[in-house]
Amino acid sequence: MAFVTLATTDSYCMGATVVARSLRRHGTTRGIVVMVTPNVSQQSRLALESVFDEVIMVDVMDSEDRLHLALLGRPELGITFTKIHCWTLTQYSKCVFLDADTLVLCNVDELFERDELSAAPDPGWPDCFNSGVFVLRPSLHTHTGLMDHALQHGSFDGNARLHYVSQGRLEIVHFLGPVKPWSSSSQRDDGSSHATEQFATLWWKEYLSHTTPLVCYSPSSPGQ
Ligand code: UDP
Numbered sequence: 449m450a451f452v453t454l455a456t457t458d459s460y461c462m463g464a465t466v467v468a469r470s471l472r473r474h475g476t477t478r479g480i481v482v483m484v485t486p487n488v489s490q491q492s493r494l495a496l497e498s499v500f501d502e503v504i505m506v507d508v509m510d511s512e513d514r515l516h517l518a519l520l521g522r523p524e525l526g527i528t529f530t531k532i533h534c535w536t537l538t539q540y541s542k543c544v545f546l547d548a549d550t551l552v553l554c555n556v557d558e559l560f561e562r563d564e565l566s567a568a569p570d571p572g573w574p575d576c577f578n579s580g581v582f583v584l585r586p587s588l589h590t591h592t593g594l595m596d597h598a599l600q601h602g603s604f605d606g607n608a609r610l611h612y613v614s615q616g617r618l619e620i621v622h623f624l625g626p627v628k629p630w631s632s633s634s635q636r637d638d639g640s641s642h643a644t645e646q647f648a649t650l651w652w653k654e655y656l657s658h659t660t661p662l663v664c665y666s667p668s669s670p671g672q
Pocket residue numbers: 453454455456457460527531546547548549550580605606623624625626
């Protein structure tokens with residue numbers, strides 16, 4: 449059984465790092481794996497290898513020709529399809545998928561006691577579940593079914609800023625929406641709530657917590 453996240457770009461790798469660190473901080477006993485695509489830089493991949501148990505390379509476009517063709521006309525589905533890839537991780541009997549823009553606030557290993565498919569309601573679409581955190585049982589049969597369904601019906605998105613995944617208390621924060629904690633300040637608007645800012649600060653603390661500087665540079669060091 450393992451926690452799984454996904455990063456298809458170097459910036460989402462920053463998020464994935466925080467997912468793994470926050471899970472470890474709260475003493476998870478499960479494996480932590482990340483799926484990455486080939487365009488992720490080697491530097492980011494090495495950084496992920498230092499914090500994840502397993503870094504799994506997946507290809508956005510490695511599916512059958514039928515899917516390939518359909519995807520060419522629906523490029524926005526590429527990431528969605530990559531996320532569905534977690535159902536191919538059949539070396540695990542059960543997985544908890546966490547978006548790379550989540551921050552774990554306590555031990556959430558009890559999520560593995562839940563069955564496929566468990567998830568929290570979406571704050572913008574309460575009659576739908578939010579796909580930022582969910583419990584699944586990897587299965588190639590389910591994977592094919594989901595790929596077919598996604599091709600036929602596509603997907604749609606909510607647009608809230610923060611999503612708390614909790615059973616009674618706050619356990620996981622999901623920074624959903626276009627602005628992420630690692631987004632540049634020019635992308636931020638002044639409308640972000642106090643809670644959003646507080647959790648973004650916590651996110652940065654986690655991101656920087658184990659980072660050792662690659663170069664120690666002191667402009668005023670003697671003898672230079
Ligand atoms: N993702 C990614 N690269 C992208 C977009 C998304 O790797 O360019 C992954 C990442 O794990 C991310 C998840 O897909 O957390 C879902 O996207 P996002 O969190 O941006 O959507 P939101 O939760 O804001 O709807």
